[in-house]
Amino acid sequence: MATIIGLTGGIASGKSTVSNILKDNGFYIVDADIAARVVVEPGEKAYKEIVTAFGEDILHEDKTINRKKLGSIIFHDDDKRQVLNEIVHPAVRERMNIWKQEAITAGKQTIIYDIPLLFESNLTHLVERTIVVYVDEDVQKKRLMQRNNLSEPEADARIKSQMPLKQKVKMADVVINNNGTIENTKNQINALIEKWKLVP
Numbered sequence: 001m002a003t004i005i006g007l008t009g010g011i012a013s014g015k016s017t018v019s020n021i022l023k024d025n026g027f028y029i030v031d032a033d034i035a036a037r038v039v040v041e042p043g044e045k046a047y048k049e050i051v052t053a054f055g056e057d058i059l060h061e062d063k064t065i066n067r068k069k070l071g072s073i074i075f076h077d078d079d080k081r082q083v084l085n086e087i088v089h090p091a092v093r094e095r096m097n098i099w100k101q102e103a104i105t106a107g108k109q110t111i112i113y114d115i116p117l118l119f120e121s122n123l124t125h126l127v128e129r130t131i132v133v134y135v136d137e138d139v140q141k142k143r144l145m146q147r148n149n150l151s152e153p154e155a156d157a158r159i160k161s162q163m164p165l166k167q168k169v170k171m172a173d174v175v176i177n178n179n180g181t182i183e184n185t186k187n188q189i190n191a192l193i194e195k196w197k198l199v200p
């Protein structure tokens, strides 16, 4: 039976950076953010529910969802975020389960579940151990503003929409500190692969 490892952290703390390094080491990644994109493509059930709940205003001209616009709504409004989560999350879990089964069929021994909201959504029962990618809040904000081209208040709103990263650290089986260079992060991951004797 495959071992499922949960990889989480805060927005822009470096989960994708860590999962890419794990992928380079042969590990199979099941990514919740990718699942959340696939399940809201036009024609999908969640797409229709989002348009009903948020209106056609959140669509591009080609009818795909304008993620920037939807983000600017839900990261500033807890109730609306809740509405979106209730539409999208069940479909995400279903999709991730399909990908997990594919990985098991392919003979994978360790599967990485990259889930930003692993703790917020109480999904730890899906995984055997948890890795939290940590950065200090000033580094997190700077990287988030840079990557998404956001103002400071916009970055603050996104950070505040999640459980404080320091709280996630307390809940983690292991913490990867991503304040330093990518090389430093790689070294921590290699040490972890060794310590937990992880086999792809």
Ligand SMILES: CC(C)(COP(=O)(O)OP(=O)(O)OC[C@H]1O[C@@H](n2cnc3c(N)ncnc32)[C@H](O)[C@@H]1O)[C@@H](O)C(=O)NCCC(=O)NCCS
Residues within 6 Å of the ligand: 010, 011, 012, 032, 033, 036, 066, 067, 068, 070, 071, 074, 081, 084, 085, 088, 089, 092, 115, 116, 117, 161, 162
């Ligand atoms: C709001 C949306 C349209 C913004 O899209 P955008 O392309 O700008 O961002 P992306 O999807 O790449 O997410 C970036 C990061 O934002 C954070 N984030 C996304 N959704 C949420 C949420 N509902 N609550 C808290 N943080 C969130 C995560 O850390 C995620 O890694 C999109 O994030 C979305 O549909 N969110 C709801 C689904 C969800 O909860 N996804 C997170 C994993 S299941």
Ligand SMILES: Nc1ncnc2c1ncn2[C@@H]1O[C@H](COP(=O)(O)OP(=O)(O)OP(=O)(O)O)[C@@H](O)[C@H]1O
Residues within 6 Å of the ligand: 009, 010, 011, 012, 013, 014, 015, 016, 017, 018, 033, 116, 143, 144, 147, 178, 179, 180, 181, 182, 185
């Ligand atoms: N050690 C590092 N040094 C410098 N920049 C980094 C480092 N790690 C990540 N970054 C940069 O910080 C940004 C956030 O990293 P990444 O996309 O991996 O975070 P994430 O946790 O997956 O984000 P999200 O949850 O928002 O999707 C990216 O632009 C990435 O290139």
